[in-house]
Amino acid sequence: MTKSITVGVLALQGGVIEHLNLLRKATAHISSASSPTSTPQPPNGTPEFTFAFTEVRTAPQLAQCDALIIPGGESTTMAIVARRLGLLDPLREFVKIQHKPVWGTCAGLVMLAEQAAATKQGGQELVGGLDVRVLRNRFGTQIQSFVAPLELPFLGEGAAPFRAVFIRAPVVEEVIAPAPVAGEGNGGEREGVEVLGVFRGEGGEGDVVAVRQGNVFGTSFHPELTDDVRIHVWWLGRVVEAARHGGLVVGNGV
Numbered sequence: 694m695t696k697s698i699t700v701g702v703l704a705l706q707g708g709v710i711e712h713l714n715l716l717r718k719a720t721a722h723i724s725s726a727s728s729p730t731s732t733p734q735p736p737n738g739t740p741e742f743t744f745a746f747t748e749v750r751t752a753p754q755l756a757q758c759d760a761l762i763i764p765g766g767e768s769t770t771m772a773i774v775a776r777r778l779g780l781l782d783p784l785r786e787f788v789k790i791q792h793k794p795v796w797g798t799c800a801g802l803v804m805l806a807e808q809a810a811a812t813k814q815g816g817q818e819l820v821g822g823l824d825v826r827v828l829r830n831r832f833g834t835q836i837q838s839f840v841a842p843l844e845l846p847f848l849g850e851g852a853a854p855f856r857a858v859f860i861r862a863p864v865v866e867e868v869i870a871p872a873p874v875a876g877e878g879n880g881g882e883r884e885g886v887e888v889l890g891v892f893r894g895e896g897g898e899g900d901v902v903a904v905r906q907g908n909v910f911g912t913s914f915h916p917e918l919t920d921d922v923r924i925h926v927w928w929l930g931r932v933v934e935a936a937r938h939g940g941l942v943v944g945n946g947v
């Protein structure tokens with residue numbers, strides 16, 4: 694039987710439509726090579742999954758979702774609106790108790806961090822889920838926005854660099870719970886944080902701009918502002934994997 698996977702984009706503020714557009718475009722690339730349809734297909738021709746993409750503004754809408762994107766925008770505003778709509782605790786439950794796949798871009802990455810430095814006075818509320826501390830606005834103000842080629846090995850060996858768009862972007866300044874090195878267990882607890890992308894600007898030592906911890910993925914930059922579907926395709930692949938395993942994305946392998 695075909696299973697429907699509902700992917701939400703948190704639509705309180707920020708780049709919602711751009712993500713929805715690229716998600717729709719990405720589905721064309723999820724199919725197996727032998728069946729050029731918009732959904733993954735087993736050999737007998739019945740799609741294993743179909744995707745539905747939807748905007749999320751309320752807790753009941755979130756409850757319909759199998760996976761969620763928190764877009765770029767302004768994390769302080771998003772947190773205030775989420776609090777008013779009673780969405781903060783349902784979001785925390787979605788990420789940290791139900792372990793559903795979640796991807797945060799830019800402000801979304803800030804929301805998914807357990808800690809944020811350079812927050813506004815009095816702090817800001819976060820959803821959490823990634824054991825990292827982010828530093829907001831690492832690359833300056835809006836007019837200092839830039840595009841730079843970024844090597845992302847998780848996109849495959851020899852993958853062309855990704856044109857990464859940085860707009861008042863945060864960086865991961867500290868990984869609080871790193872992924873264990875091969876051979877070392879992590880005591881059966883939740884898996885650690887894998888660094889999936891490092892940006893090396895001029896003279897810089899390298900800024901961590903893409904991380905994953907189990908079901909939670911975060912990027913400092915904005916793939917939805919390009920026409921490059923590769924990261925959306927990769928992430929939807931992880932969502933399909935999670936659906937096959939009944940929720941949690943298992944293991945650290947990418």
Ligand SMILES: NC(=O)CC[C@H](N)C(=O)O
Nearest residue numbers: 765766767768799800861
């Ligand atoms: N483009 C963005 O999403 C900017 C993020 C913003 N600086 C924040 O901290 O929320």
